[in-house]
Amino acid sequence: MSALELAQSLIKIQSISPNDAGCFEIIKSELSPLEFNIEKIKILNSETLIAKFGDQGKVFCYLGHTDVVPAGPIEEWSSHPFEAKIVNDQLIGRGAADMKGSVAAFIEATKNFLSSNPNPDFQIWVILTSNEEGEPGDGKIDSFMQNLSKEGQIIDYCLVGEASSSINVGDVLRIGRRxxxxxxxxxxxxxxxxxxxxxxxxxxxxxxxxxxxxxxxxxxxxxxxxxxxxxxxxxxxxxxxxxxxxxxxxxxxxxxxxxxxxxxxxxxxxxxxxxxxxxxxxxx
The missing domain is CATH 3.30.70.360 (Alpha-Beta Plaits)
Incomplete structure (x- = not known):
């Protein structure tokens, strides 16, 4: 799938926190052919997906989430939040910006990179949670990250795909969040x-x-x-x-x-x- 097709497929899934509702399976089908080793981990009522490419060198990690907040009254939307329609050259739907569109874009970028660099001298990880937007009591990614640290697995570089632009997509690179x-x-x-x-x-x-x-x-x-x-x-x-x-x-x-x-x-x-x-x- 192209980045647009993948984004639309993900947006059509009503993955309200803390439920992934099938997004991980679609993402897995995109990463598996690239020879990523993929694992899903249950944390209370949420899930975490970790996909790893390579086992040598420093780790570059993409961190994100597949869950979305509730759409609210459907009748107040100009376009159905889970139909992922394109209106005036814009993809409309819950999660288009935060952050299923970002997940799709990163996977597309990874495909393109590995097609021309099949043997990079670093590892590529993708870590996604199904409960970034929801309540801590349903399980957050924090405990998973703490376990990685205890096991001595270090992430050297991390790109978080949150919606952080000011005016145009990609115009701001932020070093963190409040x-x-x-x-x-x-x-x-x-x-x-x-x-x-x-x-x-x-x-x-x-x-x-x-x-x-x-x-x-x-x-x-x-x-x-x-x-x-x-x-x-x-x-x-x-x-x-x-x-x-x-x-x-x-x-x-x-x-x-x-x-x-x-x-x-x-x-x-x-x-x-x-x-x-x-x-x-x-x-x-």
Whole structure:
């Protein structure tokens, strides 16, 4: 298959994290004829594919993933997210950029390279996970990489195919990514009838000033390679469903994307300090 055909084949598979759903088998069929040694490893609810070409010299590794985030309401897409249609010379579908298109492009590049360089003086590895986008509890690639290190298997050079361009494909080469720190906050107030404000403690009202402070907070200034640390809220859930009852608790999911100028310990400490002024109890 060409890179385009391969990308379309992968996009048509609804590989929602942590499920590969068959992408690895297609990739395996492309790499096996090139004499790659291929292994699939189960990690909790996810899978990792590792394909190796050669056994001498330094290791050049392509690192990526086959899973995608949910497509959301299909009716809000101008083109079906899993039909991989070409519209105005653009491939449209969930994962076209992040990152099934990248996987297909790398495999095509590998084919072309090995056709003219059948005996390179280095090893080529392809490592793919089915759970880059999903929850850590379903199994991440970290444990697999740690096992490689324990076995003394060293990756000398690594190219990660994440969608990192600014304007045009390939116009930026990044040396890394900011860290990701996700959390769940539960504010615990006191439930009661809305007509008796002195007998209730609304976590919804309490979260307002906290969110305002979080929005204005400058966590750090970043550096020449990485943008400053950012904070975002992904979900807030509260309420009993009744219009006359103050809820007793509120749940908020949030995420930091942090630069090397901050650590998860320092961010956690600052976050907790902001909660200390709330009348509500809290759990993180």
């Amino acid at each position: 860290g990701s720190l996700s959390g769940n906050l539960k504010l615990i107030g006191k439930q009661g009838h809305i007509a008796y404000p002195n007998k209730v403690l609304s976590p919804i009202l309490e979260i307002g000033p906290i969110i305002s402070e979080l929005k204005e907070m400058i966590w750090d200034n970043g550096n020449e390679h990485f943008d400053p640390t950012s904070f975002q809220i992904s979900n807030i859930d509260s309420g009993t469903g009744a219009s006359n009852v103050v809820p007793g608790h509120l749940n908020m999911q949030f995420n930091f994307r942090f630069s090397p100028e901050s650590s998860y310990e320092s961010l956690k400490e600052k976050f907790i300090d902001m909660l200390k002024n709330s009348a509500c109890k809290y759990e993180i």
